[in-house]
Amino acid sequence: MGFESEFTPAQRLLKRSSxxxxxDEIEPLLPEDDWSGHGGxxxxxxxxxxxxxxxxGMPIPRELDGAGMGEVGYCLVNEAVGGVDASLGTILGAHxxxxxxxxxxxxxxxQRDRFVRPLASGKKIAAFALxxxxxxxxxxxxxxxxxxxxxxxxxxxxxxxxxxGNFADTLxxxxxxxxxxxxxxxxxxxxxxxxxDGFEVGTIEDKLGIRQSNTAELVFDGCRVPRENILGNVGExxxxxxxxxxxxxxxxxxxxxxxxxxxLEDCLQRAKSRERYGAPxxxxxxxxxxxxxxxADIHMAEYAVYHAAALIQPYYDRIAAGEPVxxxxxxxxxxxAASIKIFxxxxxxxxxxxxxRIFGGDGIRFRHRIDRAFRxxxxxxxxxxxxxxxxxxxxxxxxxxxxxx
Amino acid sequence: MxxxxxxxxxxxxxxxxxxxxxxxRATGNLDTEGLERILSxxxxxxxxxxxxLQAHGAxxxxxxxxxxxxxEVLRExxxxxxxxxILVEGAARYESDASARxxxxxxxxxxxxxxxxxxxxxxxxxxxxxxxxxxxxxRLELPCVVGVxxxxxxxxxxxxxxQSIFGEYDLRIPRPCVVLAGDLPPAYPTAWGIHDAYxxxxxxxxxADQYTVQRALTRRQRIEPAREEAHSVEEVDxxxxxxxxxxxxxxxxxxxx
Numbered sequence: 001m002g003f004e005s006e007f008t009p010a011q012r013l014l015k016r017s018s019x020x021x022x023x024d025e026i027e028p029l030l031p032e033d034d035w036s037g038h039g040g041x042x043x044x045x046x047x048x049x050x051x052x053x054x055x056x057g058m059p060i061p062r063e064l065d066g067a068g069m070g071e072v073g074y075c076l077v078n079e080a081v082g083g084v085d086a087s088l089g090t091i092l093g094a095h096x097x098x099x100x101x102x103x104x105x106x107x108x109x110x111q112r113d114r115f116v117r118p119l120a121s122g123k124k125i126a127a128f129a130l131x132x133x134x135x136x137x138x139x140x141x142x143x144x145x146x147x148x149x150x151x152x153x154x155x156x157x158x159x160x161x162x163x164x165g166n167f168a169d170t171l172x173x174x175x176x177x178x179x180x181x182x183x184x185x186x187x188x189x190x191x192x193x194x195x196x197d198g199f200e201v202g203t204i205e206d207k208l209g210i211r212q213s214n215t216a217e218l219v220f221d222g223c224r225v226p227r228e229n230i231l232g233n234v235g236e237x238x239x240x241x242x243x244x245x246x247x248x249x250x251x252x253x254x255x256x257x258x259x260x261x262x263x264l265e266d267c268l269q270r271a272k273s274r275e276r277y278g279a280p281x282x283x284x285x286x287x288x289x290x291x292x293x294x295x296a297d298i299h300m301a302e303y304a305v306y307h308a309a310a311l312i313q314p315y316y317d318r319i320a321a322g323e324p325v326x327x328x329x330x331x332x333x334x335x336x337a338a339s340i341k342i343f344x345x346x347x348x349x350x351x352x353x354x355x356x357r358i359f360g361g362d363g364i365r366f367r368h369r370i371d372r373a374f375r376x377x378x379x380x381x382x383x384x385x386x387x388x389x390x391x392x393x394x395x396x397x398x399x400x401x402x403x404x405x
Numbered sequence: 406m407x408x409x410x411x412x413x414x415x416x417x418x419x420x421x422x423x424x425x426x427x428x429x430r431a432t433g434n435l436d437t438e439g440l441e442r443i444l445s446x447x448x449x450x451x452x453x454x455x456x457x458l459q460a461h462g463a464x465x466x467x468x469x470x471x472x473x474x475x476x477e478v479l480r481e482x483x484x485x486x487x488x489x490x491i492l493v494e495g496a497a498r499y500e501s502d503a504s505a506r507x508x509x510x511x512x513x514x515x516x517x518x519x520x521x522x523x524x525x526x527x528x529x530x531x532x533x534x535x536x537x538x539x540x541x542x543x544r545l546e547l548p549c550v551v552g553v554x555x556x557x558x559x560x561x562x563x564x565x566x567x568q569s570i571f572g573e574y575d576l577r578i579p580r581p582c583v584v585l586a587g588d589l590p591p592a593y594p595t596a597w598g599i600h601d602a603y604x605x606x607x608x609x610x611x612x613a614d615q616y617t618v619q620r621a622l623t624r625r626q627r628i629e630p631a632r633e634e635a636h637s638v639e640e641v642d643x644x645x646x647x648x649x650x651x652x653x654x655x656x657x658x659x660x661x662x
Contacts, residue, residue, distance in 0.1 A: 009477050010603040012441065013484060014596065016423070021593040054596030067596035068604070077596070 006306065007072075014073055018080040021053060027084045033367050034087075034211045042091060042167065042214045050088070051122025055081070056095055059316070060104055064112055066120035071247065071309040071316065075254035079305075082258030086376035087212030089255030090383075094163035094213075095119070097248035098384075099126025102172045102189060102240050105319045106232035115170050115191060127168035128248075129159040129192075129218055130241055136161075137389050139241065140183045144220060146175035146190065151227040153177070153190065155220040158202070161383070165216030166201040169194045173220070174237045181235065189237035191229040198223030209375035242334075243319065249337040249384045250308045253344035256380050257301050260344075260351045263373055264294045267358045281358070290354045297347040304343060308336040335397050338390035345380035345387060352377045412463035412558060413518070416455045416487060417510050417525040417541075419534055420469070420478040421445035442474035444481035447526030447534065451586040452485045455524040457556050458563075463521070464488045468513050470496045470506050476608065483602035484594035489609065491517060496613035507540025512616040514545060517609075520581060522563065527551060527585040535585055542583040550578055552587035 007015065026046055050056065058074035060066025067073060074096060082089040100119040103111055103126075118124040135141040144157025155175050165171070171192045178186040192199055202217030232240050268291060271282035281287045315333045318325050352374040356363035363370045381387045422440040429436040455465050467482040467490045469475050479490035493509055514520055523542075527535045535551060542549035555566030562579040567587055578584075594602070641649070 008603070009480065010599050013443075013477075013481055013594065014599050016443070017484075017593050017599070018596075020591075024591060025593070052595070053593065054598075058596060062597070062600060062604075068600045069596055073596070 007076075010069070011072060011076060014069060015076045015080070018053070018055070018077045019083065022050075022080050022084045025049060026088070030085055031212070034372055035366055041212070042087070042164075043212055044167065046088065047091065047125070050081075050092070054122065055092065056122045056125070057100075057120030058096060060100070060116060060120035064104070064120055065117045071250070071312045072306060074251060075305060075309045078251050078254040079258035079261075082255030083262040084258075085212065086255065086259055086373070086380075087210045089252075089258070090163055090210050090213040090379075091125075093248060093251045093255060093384075094128060095126045095168075097251035098128035098244045099164065099168065099170070099172060101247055101316075102128070102231060102244045103170070103191060105243065105316060106189070106240050107191075110228065111191065111231070119170060124169035125164055125167060127162055127164040127171045128244070129162045129165065129171050129173040131161045132158060133160055137386050140238070142174060142176060142187065144173070144175040145179075146177045146188060146225070148177070149224070152224050153188075153227075153230070155190065155192070155198070155223040155225060157220050159218040159220075161205070162216050162218050163213055163383075165218050166204055166214050171218070172231060172240075173218075174241055175220075177234055177237075183238040185235040187237035187241075188234045189231035189240040190225045191231050192220075192223065192225060193229070196223055196225070207379075209372075209377070209379050245384060246333050246337040247312050247316065249341035249390070250305065250312060252380060252384050253301070253305050253340040254309070256344040256348045256377065257298065257305050259373060259377060260294065260298055260301070260348045263348075263351045263355045263370075264291065264298060266369065267291060267294065267355050270358055287358060290358060294351050294354060297350065301340070301344050301347055304336075304340045308333075308340045311336050331397060331401070335394055338385075338393040341384060342387045342390045342394075345377070348377040348380055412458055412461065412521045414455050414458055414463050414465050415510075415514055415518075415520045415523045416452060416465055416467045416482070417523065417534075417538065418448040418451065418467050418469050418478060418482045419445045419526060419529040420475065421530040442477050444478050444485075445526065445528075445530055446591070447528040447586070448482065449485065449592055450589040451524055451526040452482060452487065453589040453592045454553060454556055454584070454586040456486060456592075458522070458524075458558065459486065459488075461558050463558075466491060466517065466520075468493065468510060470509055470613070479608055480602045481594070483608070484598040485592060486594070486598055489607060491609045491611060493611055493613050493616075503536040504540055507537045507544060509613060509616050510537070510541045511544040513611070514541070522556075522581055523547070523583045524556070525583075525585060527587070538583055538585055545581075545583075547581055547583050548578055549583040549585070550576075551585040553584050554587045554589055556584065 026049065029046055054067045055077050057066035058069050058077050059071050062068040078089055078092060081092055100116060103115045107116065119126050130139055132142050132144060134143060144155060144159065146153040146155050155173065157175065159173065173190045173192045174187055175190060176186055177188040180186065198221050200219045202219045205215040207215060271287050271291060272280050274281045311333050315325060315329055355370050356374060359370050362368055365371060420442045422437050423443040424440040427436045459465050465487040467479055467487045469479045470493045475492050479492050483490050491513055493513065496509060514523065525534060525538045539549055550565060550567065552567045552569065553565045554568060557564050559577055562577050564575065564577050566573065566575050
């Protein structure tokens, strides 16, 4: 099974070594119990180890202290991370796919040097702040305002559901700079730094799943952001957000792929070791079909994830170089990202349910890896744009462009 | 090494097959077709030991006597942070021959030296590698020590730590020397290291026929399983038994059995 023959030797080595590193060095240090207590303390000591491996700068070029392994390399590591812990996958995705990437793609040379370099080298962590209490799927309804005051902008408003928000050093924050223009010209992206006056972390959410990943409320109360921290052009923030969310969705899908592979591994082990009526569960055809369906899903998801990652690379390369992007490439990327986001997250949902059936009573025990995987996958159908929004993106393309040939 | 010069260490590495090994029914040999060739785990540990000297400014040069896909084995060694790799190609005729392989590594040592140490794995994929490295030490007339888990420069030698069944030892060994790595924790290449190994750091390819050894030095002998004699039990009646015993003079001709 797999995409092995399509990977370069360097990518195969990355896949193998990152998997071994995460299973040998990270997994044994994960808290056994993610449920007790608040569950909102991200394991920063584990992030440190992953940063030292270069995993926090995978798609960023070597010239900017990244690993230079591209989107495929990023997805390979994210898959390995997802196979160990979904919370770590969320932290890595929020940092790389949507926190650091907008500054790399749309930042000027000075911003890349000042912000991307420490983020890619693993010295700092990034976050992405778009969602607000009144603007979730309907991101165009954001109300956080940015009023120009001299050469600065002053931000006022509240962001919610910001992964890494409470410990990120660098945050990309979207705010309305012109209410009359809406999303096309009225929203601007700002780089907010930890410790800026007028910026505070609010509530940390207590969640059903991904409990080791912090999800924070951010409060901006007259937060003064200097001109050099405006990301891209004033009024083009929504393009920034939509562009990086495409890559973020593929990254999310790769982590989900890793999580589903791990579930299959666990289920297979259980089915082979557990005996009922004098034979292993794996001899039971109904169990075999469940395992086979999971494996078939994984097979398809693996191709689709890495196909989408390979598609995104030239798309991002053009943006980073300041070159115009052909519309058909942008549409192709968005459709591929939306499709694999839906497929991968729903695949993980199916696998989680099947895993509980295969594990029986043990599957619904709290503090068991199966219950954790089940709880962790639910969010994948919601964040980075709900699956309903992804279906809207695909349907809009279909209606405009027709069915694929 | 003189004052101001960097230490140089030669690190022989071996490969391993990644994936499930099967025995071919047709040939009785291992079926390795389609399996990826990777750096062996003992070699990773040897690199871990050599990197302790790299932390003191040493240059580490990997060498691999190719058995096919050797470039990938060496690239992986480079990904772990080694500075250079020497790939000896065209050695298929004697790659599995410890004595010939030792001669080749000794030649690399001489041609690309000077080196302050040879640090390698004690085992290879299916067997030992200590014989090969002992052979290198013998050819170069260097001291050799096995099972080392710590090493640091110490004047004109190295201070080494190794563990034996009698306890843990901290010794000093002169340089140059041959050191076989003991048990060290596993190491993992960083993403930066992997990128640089495939995009940046150089690999030096050399042909085996430029060295002194052109063939296997050890004559291969097939070891046959010991043949067991067939023993069977035959049921005979009393009269037959008596006749047979008499015919062998085990009982007198006219006497009763």
